[in-house]
Amino acid sequence: MRLILSLTLALAVSTPAAAQVWKEYSFEAGGFAAQYQGQPKVEERPYASAFASLVVERVYSHNSGGVDYLVAIADFAGTRPDGDKTIDEAANALVARGKLTHDERARLDYHYGREIRVETPDGTSYTDAIFFINNRLFQIEVIYPAMNSDPAGSSGIHFFQQAVRLLY
Secondary structure, three states: OHHHHHHHHHHHHHOHHHHOOOEEEEEOOOOEEEEEOOOOEEEEEEOOEOOEOOOEEEEEEEEEOOEEEEEEEEEOOOOOOOHHHHHHHHHHHHHOOOEEEEEEEEEEOOEEEEEEEEEOOOOOEEEEEEEEEOOEEEEEEEEEOOOOOOOOOOHHHHHHHHOOEEOO
């Protein structure tokens, strides 16, 4: 009995993101579904780009213990920017915030993009997977401040990013 209890406790401690209450939320208009630890809020804001003058970005976000989990979609409707250049523009804007610590190719379904991680001088990390799909820039981002109380810990970063799926 003690062995079973010990194994159960060890498993619970070793998988903090899986142990959290993550629920999938589906956004038909955004064309994706993602798992969040609570109801995400949806906001619209202007998105600055050299490739189009009027771009609206819709942000689906939830804060857990100071950590922001978000999917941001900038809609380039009416324009046809180069996808790779648009991804690079978003990556460069993030890199301008601090020190680049990770930059690799990424994939969401059959769409390729980049995953980058930037650390700011105060210890906040930004992990962002960036894709250009159907004339929209998708950014799957986790903002992880040095001081936070998110029970998922840093394992929540990759859990969140890997749990996003496209609906088309």
